[in-house]
Structures are given as structure tokens and as C-alpha cells.
Amino acid sequence: LSADPSFARKVGGVLVESVTDSQKKLN
Secondary structure (H helix, E strand, O other), X not given: XXXXXXXXXXXXXXXXXXXXXXXXXXX
């Protein structure tokens, strides 16, 4: 696993997007 900050930011962004997307579906 890479410790590259940009990679971590990319993964974090994907996680946030998936969470907000699932929350929209619940509403």
C-alpha cells in the first residue's frame, strides 16, 4: 500500500462520495 498523500486523498474522496451517495438514496 502506498503512503502517497495524493493517493490517500483520492481514496478518501471515493469513500466520501459513496457515503453521500448512499445517504441520498436513503432520503
